[in-house]
Amino acid sequence: MSSGPTSLIGRGTRIEGSVRFSGVLRVEGSVHGEVRGEGEAHATLALGPEGNIVGSVAGVDLRSEGMIDGVVSDAGKVELLPDSRTSGELSYDSLDVRRGAVVDGMLRPRRPPGD
Numbered sequence: 001m002s003s004g005p006t007s008l009i010g011r012g013t014r015i016e017g018s019v020r021f022s023g024v025l026r027v028e029g030s031v032h033g034e035v036r037g038e039g040e041a042h043a044t045l046a047l048g049p050e051g052n053i054v055g056s057v058a059g060v061d062l063r064s065e066g067m068i069d070g071v072v073s074d075a076g077k078v079e080l081l082p083d084s085r086t087s088g089e090l091s092y093d094s095l096d097v098r099r100g101a102v103v104d105g106m107l108r109p110r111r112p113p114g115d
Contacts, residue, residue, distance in 0.1 A: 006023060006024040006025075006026065007021055007023070007024070007025045007026070008025075008026045008027075008028065009025070009026070009027045009028065009029045009030075009031065009051075010028050010029055011028040011029055011048075011050055012029060013028075013029035013030075014029055014030045014031075014032065015029070015030070015031045015032070015033065016031075016032045016033055017032075017033045017034075018033050018034045018035075018036070019031055019033070019034070019035045019036070020036050020037075020038050021035075021036075021037060021038065021043055022037065022038050022039040022043050023039075023043060023044070024043070024044045024045075024046065025037075025043065025044070025045050025046070026046045026047075026048060026051075027045065027046070027047050027048060027051040027052075027053065027066070028048040028050055028051050029050075029051065030051065030052045030053070030054070031052075031053045031054070031055065032053075032054045032055055033055045033056075034055050034056045034057075034058070035053055035055070035056070035057045035058075035060070036056075036057075036058045036059050036060075037058070037059035037060040037061075038059065042059060042060055042061045042075075042076040042077075043059065043060050043061070044060065044061045044062075044063070045057065045060040045061070045062050045063070045064075046063045047062070047063070047064040047065060047066040047067075047068065047084070048065055048066055049065040049066055049083065050066065051065070051066035051067070052066050052067040052068070052069070053066075053067070053068045053069070053070065054069045054070060055069075055070045056070050056071045056072075056073065057070065057071070057072045057073070057075070058072070058073045058074045058075075059074050059075075060075055060076070061075070061076040061077045061078070062075055062077070062078045062079065062092075063079045063081070064078075064079065064080050064081060064084040064086065064101075065081045065082075065083065065084050066084060066085075067084070067085045067086075068084075068085070068086045068087070068088065069087045069088060070087075070088045071088050071089045071090075071091075072086070072088070072089065072090045072091065072092070073089070073091045074091060074110070075090070075091060075092040075093065075110075076092070076093045076094070077092075077093065077094050077096075078090065078092040078093075078094065078095045078096065079096045079098070080095075080096070080097045080098060080101040080103065081098050081100075081101060082098050082099060082100030082101060083100055083101070084098075084101045084102070085101075085102045085104075086101070086102070086103045086104070086105065087104045087105055088105045088106075089105055089106045089108065090103070090105060090106070090107050090108065091108045091109075091110055092107075092108075092109060092110060093109070093110050093111065095107065095109070
């Protein structure tokens with residue numbers, strides 16, 4: 001996962017619109033809109049247990065303990081931890097779904113198996 005500057009969307013904060021970031025973004029509040037990692041390498045999105053995103057997520061390594069309702073595209077490493085909930089389409093390089101995580105949607109590896 002990425003290192004570098006860390007930003008925080010704290011508990012009780014709601015963002016409506018687009019969020020673009022590099023480095024690490026920790027979401028404890030909610031985002032309604034687009035969350036996009038920028039830079040040469042995937043940025044890291046850490047979604048806390050009370051964090052939620054309704055909208056699209058792209059260009060990130062994802063570690064989720066919260067809720068995502070929307071499309072996750074162009075993701076690198078994805079970790080869905082216990083009690084996380086993901087609804088929608090998920091496109092990834094690698095996927096780790098822990099016992100207790102819920103995925104309701106389409107899973108699409110970005111690379112064919114064996115590549």
